[in-house]
Amino acid sequence: xxxxxxxxxxxxxxxxxxxxxxxxxxxxxxxxxxxxxxxxxxxxxxxxxxxxxxxxxxxxxxxxxxxxxxxxxxxxxxxxxxxxxxxxxxxxxxxxxxxxxxxxxxxxxxxxxxxxxxxxxxxxxxxxxxxxxxxxxxxxxxxxxxxxxxxxxxxxxxxxxxxxxxxxxxxxxxxxxxxxxxxxxxxxxxxxxxxxxxxxxxxxxxxxxxxxxxxxxxxxxxxxxxxxxxxxxxxxxxxxxxxxxxxxxxxxxxxxxxxxxxxxxxxxxxxxxxxxxxxxxxxxxxxxxxxxxxxxxxxxxxxxxxxxxxxxxxxxxxxxxxxxxxxxxxxxxxxxxxxxxxxxxxxxxxxxxxxxxxxxxxxxxxxxxxxxxxxxxxxxxxxxxxxxxxxxxxxxxxxxxxxxxxxxxxxxxxxxxxxxxxxxxxxxxxxxxxxxxxxxxxxxxxxxxxxxxxxxxxxxxxxxxxxxxxxxxxxxxxxxxxxxxxxxxxxxxxxxxxxxxxxxxxxxxxxxxxxxxxxxx
Numbered sequence: 001x002x003x004x005x006x007x008x009x010x011x012x013x014x015x016x017x018x019x020x021x022x023x024x025x026x027x028x029x030x031x032x033x034x035x036x037x038x039x040x041x042x043x044x045x046x047x048x049x050x051x052x053x054x055x056x057x058x059x060x061x062x063x064x065x066x067x068x069x070x071x072x073x074x075x076x077x078x079x080x081x082x083x084x085x086x087x088x089x090x091x092x093x094x095x096x097x098x099x100x101x102x103x104x105x106x107x108x109x110x111x112x113x114x115x116x117x118x119x120x121x122x123x124x125x126x127x128x129x130x131x132x133x134x135x136x137x138x139x140x141x142x143x144x145x146x147x148x149x150x151x152x153x154x155x156x157x158x159x160x161x162x163x164x165x166x167x168x169x170x171x172x173x174x175x176x177x178x179x180x181x182x183x184x185x186x187x188x189x190x191x192x193x194x195x196x197x198x199x200x201x202x203x204x205x206x207x208x209x210x211x212x213x214x215x216x217x218x219x220x221x222x223x224x225x226x227x228x229x230x231x232x233x234x235x236x237x238x239x240x241x242x243x244x245x246x247x248x249x250x251x252x253x254x255x256x257x258x259x260x261x262x263x264x265x266x267x268x269x270x271x272x273x274x275x276x277x278x279x280x281x282x283x284x285x286x287x288x289x290x291x292x293x294x295x296x297x298x299x300x301x302x303x304x305x306x307x308x309x310x311x312x313x314x315x316x317x318x319x320x321x322x323x324x325x326x327x328x329x330x331x332x333x334x335x336x337x338x339x340x341x342x343x344x345x346x347x348x349x350x351x352x353x354x355x356x357x358x359x360x361x362x363x364x365x366x367x368x369x370x371x372x373x374x375x376x377x378x379x380x381x382x383x384x385x386x387x388x389x390x391x392x393x394x395x396x397x398x399x400x401x402x403x404x405x406x407x408x409x410x411x412x413x414x415x416x417x418x419x420x421x422x423x424x425x426x427x428x429x430x431x432x433x434x435x436x437x438x439x440x441x442x443x444x445x446x447x448x449x450x451x452x453x454x455x456x457x458x459x460x461x462x463x464x465x466x467x468x469x470x471x472x473x474x475x476x477x478x479x480x481x482x483x484x485x486x487x488x489x490x491x492x493x494x495x496x497x498x499x500x501x502x503x504x505x506x507x508x509x510x511x512x513x514x515x516x517x518x519x520x521x
Contacts, residue, residue, distance in 0.1 A: 071103060071110075072101055072102045072103065072112045072113070073102065073103050073104075073105035073109060073110065073111045073112055073113075074097055074102045074103075074104065074105065074111060074112065074113035074114070074115055075104070075105050075106050075107050075111050075113075075114060075115075076090060076093075076094075076104075076114075076115050076116070076117070077114060077115070077116040077117065077118060077120050077123075077124060078090065078116070078117035078118060079117070079118055080117065085117070088374050088376045089117065089373075089374050090115070090117060090373070090374075091374060091375075091376075092373050092374070092375065092382065092385045092386050092389060093115055093373060093389060095386065096386050096389040096390055096393065097113070097115075097393070097398075099390075100390070100393055100398075100399040101399075107127055111135065112134060112135060112136065112398075113135070113136045113137075113138070113398055114127075114128075114135070114136070114137045114138065115138050116137065116138060116139055116370075117370050118370070119139065119144065119369065120137065120139060121139070121141045121336075125339075128340065128345075129339060129340055129341070130341065131340070131341065131342070131345040133342070133344070133345075135345055136345060136346070136347065136396065136397070136398055137345055137346050137347075138346075138347060138348065138349060139346065139348055139369070139370075140235055140238070140333050140336075140337075140343070140346040140347070140348045141333070141336035141337055141339070141340065141346070142332045142333035142334070142335060142336025142337065143235065143329075143333060143348050143350075143369065144369070145329045145332040145333070146325060146326070146329045146350070146367045147350065147366075147367050147368065147369035149188065149211075149366055150163075150165060150211050152325070152364075152366060152367060153188075153211060153213050153365075153366070154169075154211065155325070155328060155329075157324060157325065157328065157364075159317075159320075159321035159324065159325075159362060159363060159364045160325075160363070160364050160365075161213050161214040161215070161216060161363050161365075162176060162213070162214045163211055163212065163213035163214070164176070164211060164212055164213075165211050166203075166204075166205055166206075166207055166208065166210055166211055166212060167205055167206050167207070167208055170205045170206075173205070173212060174200075174205075177200045180214075183200075183214050183215070184197060184198070184199065184214070184215040184217060185197075185198060185199075185200065185203065185212040185213065185214055185215060186198075186212065186213050186214075186215045187203055187210055187211075187212050188210060188211055188212070188213060189209060189210055195267065195271050196264075197215055197264040197270065198212075198264075216355050216357055216363050217357070218357050218358045219259065219270075219355060219356070219357055219358065220304075220309070220356050220357060220358050220359075220360055221259055221358075222254065222282055222284060222285065222300070222303055223258075223282050223283050223284050223285075224258035224259060224260060225254040225255050225256075225257075225258060225259065225277060225282065226254070226255045226259045226269070226270055226272075226355075227252055227253060227254040227255065227272070227355075228252075228253055228272045228353050228354065228355050228365070229250055229251075229252060229318070229353065229354045229355070229356070230250065230251035230252075230253065230351045230352070230353050230368075230371070231245055231246070231250055231251075231318060231322060231351065231352045231353075231354065232245065232246035232250075232251075232349065232350070232351055232371070232388050233245050233246070233322055233349070233350045233351070233352050233367075233479065234246075234347060234348065234349050234350075234392055234395060234396065234476060235326065235333075235347060235348040235350070236347050236395065236396055236465075236469055237343065237344075237462065237465065237466070238330050238333045238334050238337065238343055239330070239334050239337075239343070239499065239501045239502075240462060240499075240501040240502045240504070240505035241326060241327065241330050241480050241481075241502055241505075242466060242469065242478070242480060242481075242505075243322070243323060243326045243478075243479040243480040244395060244469075244473060244476035244477060244478055244479055245319065245322060245476065245477055245479050246388050246391060246392075246475060246476055247475055247476070247477045248295070248384075248387055248388070248391065248474075248475030249295040249296055249297050249384050249387070250295075250296060250297040251296065251351065251381075251384065252279050252296045252297075252300055253272045253276040253277075253278075254272075254276055254277035254278070254279070254282055255268055255269055255270060255271070255272055255276065255277065256268045256275060256276065256277045257269045274377065275377075278378055278380070278381075279296045279299060279300075280380060284303050285299040285300065285303060288302050288303075296384075304360065309359075309360050310360065311360065313360070314356060314360040314362060317361075317362040318354060318362055319479055319482075319483075320482075321354065321362050321364045322352050322364065322479055323479040323480040323482055325352075325364065325367070326479070326480055327480060330499075344461075344465065347392075347396040347398075348369075349371065349388075349392055350367045350368060350369060350371060351367070351368045351371030351372075352364065352366070352367045352368075353365050353366050353367070353368065373385045373388070373389070387475070390474070391473070391474035391475050391476055392476075394472040394473065394474045395469050395472055395473045395474065395476045396469075397465075397468060397469075397472070399472075420468060420471070421464045421467040421468050421471070422464075423452055423460075425464075425467050426450075426452075426455070426460065426463050426464065426467065426508075427452065428450055428507075428508055428511025428512055428514070428515065429447045429450060429451070429507075429511045432445065432447045432448070432451075433447075433448070433450075433451035433452070436448070437451045437454065441453060441454035446495075446503060446504065446507060447507055447511075449504060450504060450507060450508055450511065459501075459504060462501075462505070463505070463508055466505070466508075466509075470519065477521055478509075478521060481502070481505060481506045481509045483520055483521040484509060484510050484513045484520045484521075485513070485520065486513055486514055486517050486520060487514055488510065488513075490507065490510060495507075
């Protein structure tokens with residue numbers, strides 16, 4: 001009986017299963033449709049998540065590029081086309097930047113450097129008044145007070161030949177000419193497009209588009225040729241002021257025509273133009289420069305020494321002349337910077353042109369914003385331009401090899417910066433800081449403000465930058481603050497003529513010079 005009941009139970013179950021089997025095709029179809037819908041939904045969600053993650057990843061990479069500088073990009077602002085810049089005018093700027101790891105970009109992507117051939121602050125102000133700390137621009141606002149021909153020429157300064165704006169300073173000019181009857185004057189267009197040497201009687205005193213400047217008579221000649229001296233200078237900071245000059249070489253440009261017999265109607269005798277005579281074509285310099293491998297500066301020094309002159313004193317005067325101009329004009333740059341968050345974003349490369357008379361007395365003529373760095377006309381100048389640029393990018397922090405360091409750990413980022421420059425690198429005046437200044441930050445001794453417990457955040461940041469500039473200055477040498485002597489007494493009378501920031505910086509460099517003589521210049 002149990003067997004029969006089991007059989008019946010099995011049969012009933014099979015019957016139930018048979019009934020279910022009748023609905024199986026419909027249920028399977030529903031299940032398949034449902035599974036397909038679920039699969040499709042999963043695919044849509046997966047694709048959407050993938051797209052979202054990629055967007056976030058791109059944004060994250062962009063942020064890393066911008067904040068950690070894993071990719072260094074630069075863009076160029078110029079009235080010339082990109083083809084013209086790459087093939088001629090800015091060819092070496094592009095080459096050197098790419099050699100130190102930069103990629104050419106535009107202002108529409110995160111960038112680290114703006115190289116502007118033209119003065120950028122009028123047109124690009126919206127791009128420049130909210131710069132991030134890592135972004136650099138190759139011009140300082142306000143340096144037009146140095147590079148503008150009229151403003152510089154009419155500056156009352158012992159190294160600048162006397163000049164007068166016309167007709168504004170007509171009466172002063174007439175009086176000066178009467179007192180200096182043997183003086184000759186160069187009449188210059190305000191935009192410096194025309195230069196003429198004239199007697200006083202030949203000058204149109206009512207011309208409002210020119211100025212006159214006293215001509216340096218009896219110039220020192222090399223093989224009968226007059227010349228000018230182009231010194232490359234970089235401004236890295238104002239308030240406090242830091243200026244460097246490129247000592248690796250100097251651009252000498254010789255007039256193509258011999259000076260004597262002198263004829264003021266022949267400009268090639270006394271005005272240096274684009275077709276100047278280069279060093280390697282001046283007979284007395286060619287051997288030293290081309291065969292022996294000396295720089296233009298060294299070749300000139302060898303020649304001057306052979307003529308009984310002292311080029312060492314001349315170069316000291318060159319440095320003093322340039323440093324003094326920047327000191328005089330610093331206030332204008334400080335004022336112009338008030339419209340920007342920080343001056344740390346800017347640097348300025350100039351070429352300062354000077355002449356010397358037969359006694360090697362130095363006269364400063366002009367400072368060129370965006371100096372010519374194209375070797376298209378004179379290919380041998382390529383090395384000079386590229387070395388100037390390479391050293392420029394070092395001293396200004398543009399070629400910062402820490403840029404590839406992209407740790408997200410804040411402490412590790414700080415440790416990476418500290419291994420370059422930190423508080424121990426700023427410590428100076430140990431005796432004073434350990435005694436008189438120990439509990440006396442606000443005392444009468446200015447040195448105390450350089451001691452670690454007393455130093456302000458702003459001063460610390462500035463001195464850390466100064467320390468990094470010193471480490472990476474290459475063939476640049478400091479012009480301002482001026483050279484110092486180890487162990488020298490502090491000249492407090494001189495300090496009285498300086499701003500507060502320049503006083504403290506001067507004392508800091510003197511303190512560093514006392515510890516290590518390589519900091520004296």
